[in-house]
Amino acid sequence: MIRFEQVSKTYPGGFTALKNLSFSINKGEMIFIAGHSGAGKSTILKLISGIVKPTKGKVWLNNQDLGRLNDNQLGYLRQHIGIVFQDHKLLFDRNVLQNVMLPLRITGYERKQAERRARVAIEKVGLSGRELADPVTLSGGEQQRLCIARAVVHQPGLLIADEPSANLDRAYALDIMELFKTFHEAGTTVMVAAHDETLMADYGHRIIRLQEGRLYA
Numbered sequence: 625m626i627r628f629e630q631v632s633k634t635y636p637g638g639f640t641a642l643k644n645l646s647f648s649i650n651k652g653e654m655i656f657i658a659g660h661s662g663a664g665k666s667t668i669l670k671l672i673s674g675i676v677k678p679t680k681g682k683v684w685l686n687n688q689d690l691g692r693l694n695d696n697q698l699g700y701l702r703q704h705i706g707i708v709f710q711d712h713k714l715l716f717d718r719n720v721l722q723n724v725m726l727p728l729r730i731t732g733y734e735r736k737q738a739e740r741r742a743r744v745a746i747e748k749v750g751l752s753g754r755e756l757a758d759p760v761t762l763s764g765g766e767q768q769r770l771c772i773a774r775a776v777v778h779q780p781g782l783l784i785a786d787e788p789s790a791n792l793d794r795a796y797a798l799d800i801m802e803l804f805k806t807f808h809e810a811g812t813t814v815m816v817a818a819h820d821e822t823l824m825a826d827y828g829h830r831i832i833r834l835q836e837g838r839l840y841a
């Protein structure tokens with residue numbers, strides 16, 4: 625489903641975040657990306673979602689070379705990816721339900737249908753009953769669940785999450801990992817980036833380890 629072919633990424637300013645990276649991820653796999661802060665985890669996720677382009681090499685997603693797609697094509701592709709951002713990107717002037725409905729409204733769903741699907745996603749992440757709450761009144765773990773509901777509301781085939789449990793206590797962090805596991809078990813390809821490898825240990829899934837932009841075993 626995803627293939628990195630000798631990918632390097634140098635940001636404007638000259639810093640090389642990824643160095644000659646090659647790996648593949650199969651459809652339906654759940655995979656972790658581990659590495660210290662600055663190792664290049666977010667850059668991998670941004671390349672997969674077409675937010676940044678490789679400086680060298682190729683990134684393939686569903687047999688499409690992302691470097692060859694124009695903005696419209698990338699926009700269409702992104703509708704099939706659920707992204708849980710490191711910085712949440714929640715809208716605090718809208719309630720829980722409206723936050724989850726937003727991606728569907730943007731892609732043209734009519735209000736009733738968007739609301740129905742948003743309620744299903746909210747239920748899946750365990751936030752039923754909080755639909756009308758302001759995101760600011762939710763705990764850190766609940767806000768993260770809300771981000772996940774928003775990422776999965778359009779039933780993406782690929783779900784990617786950048787440090788989804790970074791600011792949570794261990795028990796809440798493991799809860800969030802369990803939630804990703806349920807989406808994986810339902811057939812979604814899931815990629816989770818985190819610096820804390822101990823959160824990944826119990827799952828037996830493949831771990832891509834990064835150090836200073838390179839893979840290490």
Ligand SMILES: Nc1ncnc2c1ncn2[C@@H]1O[C@H](COP(=O)(O)OP(=O)(O)OP(=O)(O)O)[C@@H](O)[C@H]1O
Pocket residue numbers: 635636637639640641659660661662663664665666667668787819
């Ligand atoms: N837009 C940018 N411009 C310049 N340098 C950048 C940019 N984005 C990231 N970098 C640099 O690239 C390196 C890798 O960043 P990246 O965000 O991929 O790491 P990370 O492993 O996800 O770290 P963190 O967990 O702290 O987000 C870092 O040194 C970072 O400062």
